[in-house]
Amino acid sequence: xxxxxxxxxxxxxxxxxxxxxxxxxxxxxxxxxxxxxxxxxxxxxxxxxxxxxxxxxxxxxxxxxxxxxxxxxxxxxxxxxxxxxxxxxxxxxxxxxxxxxxxxxxxxxxxxxxxxx
Amino acid sequence: xxxxxxxxxxxxxxxxxxxxxxxxxxxxxxxxxxxxxxxxxxxxxxxxxxxxxxxxxxxxxxxxxxxxxxxxxxxxxxxxxxxxxxxxxxxxxxxxxxxxxxxxxxxxxxxxxxx
Numbered sequence: 024x025x026x027x028x029x030x031x032x033x034x035x036x037x038x039x040x041x042x043x044x045x046x047x048x049x050x051x052x053x054x055x056x057x058x059x060x061x062x063x064x065x066x067x068x069x070x071x072x073x074x075x076x077x078x079x080x081x082x083x084x085x086x087x088x089x090x091x092x093x094x095x096x097x098x099x100x101x102x103x104x105x106x107x108x109x110x111x112x113x114x115x116x117x118x119x120x121x122x123x124x125x126x127x128x129x130x131x132x133x134x135x136x137x138x139x140x
Numbered sequence: 141x142x143x144x145x146x147x148x149x150x151x152x153x154x155x156x157x158x159x160x161x162x163x164x165x166x167x168x169x170x171x172x173x174x175x176x177x178x179x180x181x182x183x184x185x186x187x188x189x190x191x192x193x194x195x196x197x198x199x200x201x202x203x204x205x206x207x208x209x210x211x212x213x214x215x216x217x218x219x220x221x222x223x224x225x226x227x228x229x230x231x232x233x234x235x236x237x238x239x240x241x242x243x244x245x246x247x248x249x250x251x252x253x254x255x
Contacts, residue, residue: 027185056241065144066231066245079242114186118241127240131178131186 025049029115029132037140041103044135046115048098055098056116056129057090059083066114072098073121102137110139142167146232146246153222154254161217161249163206163232171237175208175215178231180248186231189217224253 028047036042048055057069070080072090087106092098098117102109112134120127146163153159167173174193178186190199195210206217215232232246 024187029185054241063247065247066243068242068244071241081242116186116241121241128188128191129241129243130188133180133183133185 025052025130027115027117027130027132029113029135031135032133033136033138035138035140036105038107039104041101042105042137044100044102044113044115044137046098046100046117046132048115048117049119049130052117052119052130054118054121054127055090055092056118057100058114058116058131060112060114060134062111069100069113105137105139107139110137112136142169142234142236142244144232144234144244144246146230147249148247150250150252152252152254155224156221159217159219159222159226159251161230161232161251163215163217163246165213165215165232165234165244167234167236169236173208174235174237174240175206176233176235176243177204177206177215177217178233178245180229180231182228189230222251222253224255227251227253 030045055072058066060066070084071078089101114134115132116129118129143166147161176191177189179189180186190201192199192208198207204219229248229250231248233243235243
């Protein structure tokens, strides 16, 4: 089936530094998402993105977070500066449509584990 | 707020035996709930296993079934006879109305099927 690829699978970074998490979504998808999962907790919605803009973000999407998809390439989540509480697994997802039938099914990547030291 | 509670931790089942993973949800929204089961095989991303958007209906896929019960606010996942290849982490999730991109997930249940 359709694949969402996340690179790298694990990233270790010092607190205060910048990190960019990369996501290669399904090729014809138009809507993009990030979810965050702290160890032992549920996956939680962070943000969704369409046509170059953030459409909705949760309270977990701090001011230090930003997303973009320049020139239709990778969909990225940037954290600048990082904090210890940003340590988590970040899942990227994409969908073809916003609503309606099967086209709004979310396809998820395998996640990037971010460790902030 | 919204929440999803599912069988916690790890479930171990012998091959060819039956499986049930419990899932209940809670929401304060007036929007109609859509219910999902996702599965994550080792090293892979979450895959949609099945979804049901109408109360009382049953979804099925790959031998798994789940019925959306509005009265008990439940969406338990069942399979009559599991296989080793079913070993994975299973997530129950709740979406609301047209906002199915903003899913509320359970913590996940690790299913291990032993030969």
